[in-house]
Amino acid sequence: MNPTFKQVTKSRYVSLVSELAQEIFVQHYTKLTPKVAAALAEKYQSDILTDDEIHSGVINYFLVYLGSEPVGYFALDLGPAGAMCLSRIFLKEEARGQGIGRSIAAYAQKLAEGDGRSRLYIKFWAKDLKAEGFCKKCRFRKAEVVPMEVLDGVTLDIATYEKLWR
Secondary structure, three states, X not given: OOEEEEEOOOXXXXXXXXXXXXXXHHHHOOXXXXXXXXXXXXXXXXXXHHHHHHHHOOEEEEEEEEOOEEEEEEEEEOOOOOEEEEEXXXXXXXXXXXXXXXXXHHHHHHHHHHOOOOEEEEEEEOOOHHHHHHHHHOOOEEEEXXXXXXXXXXXXXXXXEEEEOO
């Protein structure tokens, strides 16, 4: 079954993004404690923050569906000139390994190209070997690794991978 993407514009879908984040962050950040993963979800994917990001006009969120089942979400940061950031790409554990991430990357690249941009990039925790493998499968190349304080007293190395065309 092919995934479909629905742009998040209404508050009930903003809430769904936050609910998915609470579930997925704990599944995804297995090298962190569940408490830290939940705190990350609350800080970076709360209803209020997500709604503010959407209404700023700089970040667009999309829900990912398999049939009628929401299985994840991603965001596109439209802020950088000439580039687009594929950020917050998260899928439920049971939806991983089915090519959905590659479909998301292809969709994001198509949107970036259509908007006249020549670079798509993605940022993630540098110790996330699955994300690194995903980036390599999608032909992104490593650009940099920078430490970032993600919670008070919690600093993680954040890797940036990019894909250029033109």
